[in-house]
Amino acid sequence: MAVLHLKIITPKRVALEKEVEKITVPSTSGEITILPKHAFLFTLLSEGIVRYKTGREDEYLAIGGGYLETDGERVELLVTRAYGQDAIDQAATEKAIEHAKVEMKTPKDKQQLKEVSSLLRKSLIDMKLLKKKAPKTFSEH
Amino acid sequence: MNLRQVRKKTKSVSNVKKITRSMQLVSAIKMKKSQAAAIEAMPYQTHLESMIKKIISKSDSSHSLLFSSVKNAKDKDLVIFVTANKGLCGAFNFNLFRFVGKQIDLDKTDFIVMGKRGVVFILKMGGTILADFSSNTPINNVSAVFNMSLEAFLKGAYRSVSVLYNKFISTLHTEPVLESLLPMQQRFETKIEEKQTGNYLIEPSPKKIIDTLLRSYVEEKIRNVLIQNEAGEHSARMVAMKNATDNANDIIYNLTLLGNKLRQEKITNELLDMVTAKESVEVDA
Secondary structure (H helix, E strand, O other), X not given: OOOEEEEEEOOOOEEEXXXXXXXXXXXXXXXXXXXXXXXXXXXXXXXXXEEEEEOOEEEEEEEOOEEEEEOOOEEEEEEOOEEOHHHOOHHHHHHHHHHHHHHHHOOOOHHHHHHHHHHHHHHHHHHHHHHHOOOHHHHOO | OOHHHHHHHHHHHHHHHHHHHHHHHHHHXXXXXXXXXXXXXXXXXXXXXXXXXXXXXXXXXXXXXXXXXXXXXXXXXXXXXXXXXXXXXXXXHHHHHHHHHHHOOHHHEEEEEEOHHHHHHHHHHOOEEEEEXXXXXXXXXXXXXXXXXXXXXXXXXXXXXXXXXXXXXXXXXXXXXXXXXXXXXXXXXXXXOOOOOOOOEEEOOHHHHHHHHHHHHHHHHHHHHHHHHHHHHHHHHHHXXXXXXXXXXXXXXXXXXXXXXXXXXXHHHHXXXXXXXXXXXXXXX
16 A cells, blocks of 8 residues: 655654655645645645554644645655644643733733744644543553 | 972862863763754755755746845845854864954944854954844744844845854864855755656745745754854864863873972982981091
8 A cells, every 4th residue: 555755854853754644734725634646735834733644543743834745655744843742741731821811811012922822822732632632551541 | 390389280280180171071962962953953954945946946036035135225244143152162263253354344244143252252343233142042042033134134224144153064173154044046046956846736826935935944044053053162162172181181291290300309309418417427426
């Protein structure tokens, strides 16, 4: 069966390199899924969750904005950040969301509002990622 | 020098040696880390570059404002000057300073400085500092630096924006280079070759993508420069401290030799005194 060679690259490192069957990404104009032999495509990505399938399992990664390039065999994602569920601290994220919501109501200036809203967006994505699938350590017991 | 002075000197040199030795070890670890970071950051840079080349070959370069200077731009250049925050790293900073002295016309150039050594130098030379972004974690300031220089460039306050830094070549070798960031024309013009890339679908449209792509390329370039600067700095410091430790060892060796000689001389003199004294007493008796 045909596979896609997926590579997720952040400015800090190569976050993931794997053979996958399909991958779903949030592009700026909506969510798209890429299967093997996809047409040559270049697109902008927005913040969100990447889902990719290897074997039976679906796996998830949160990404920052970036670019995607594919030629039907390779898929390359250049994103500002990429991390899995294990990198998220649920309690801290929940706290951050509440904190951000309070701050949003009484922002000091535009700059702060921008920072807080981007933080809130990121935290909400993190929470969404956590809800996708319980981390393996919990589901096994 | 008498024996006591020699001993004192030996002691102080060996204290200096302890310091330089530990600085060498610390730098060695930091160097390994920052070199690894420099290597891991490479793929992003190269991929971004190849994407830009592909997109540019598919579209018209007039889509982005970043390709040429603003009309009626002032006859001035902006240089982002990246140096170390600390000294004690051999010729690392001075190579850059020499470069500035030789190649840059201070009257027609403004600086954005990242690194405390650079600030001191530019002020001494009487250059104009637009902004000082020195900090211990300069990576966090990249977007601020980028936004500031982009804004100034688009307003037409400067004809070009470039970055001056120490390019990391190997542990023993760094080289001061001046790389132009904006406008971008000269960077890609020569490199574009019509490769068989097939027909790319570009979404939403080349027009929209190219600008963001170029912006993030420039920003990423600045980030990469900082990473290289750090790798170079730690390497240079490690080498400098190794040399210092070796020198201290030499000095200690020579001083110990001198000290031994002096001690021996003293003992010989004392013996001579005793013998003479004894003989004179015996003669009297």
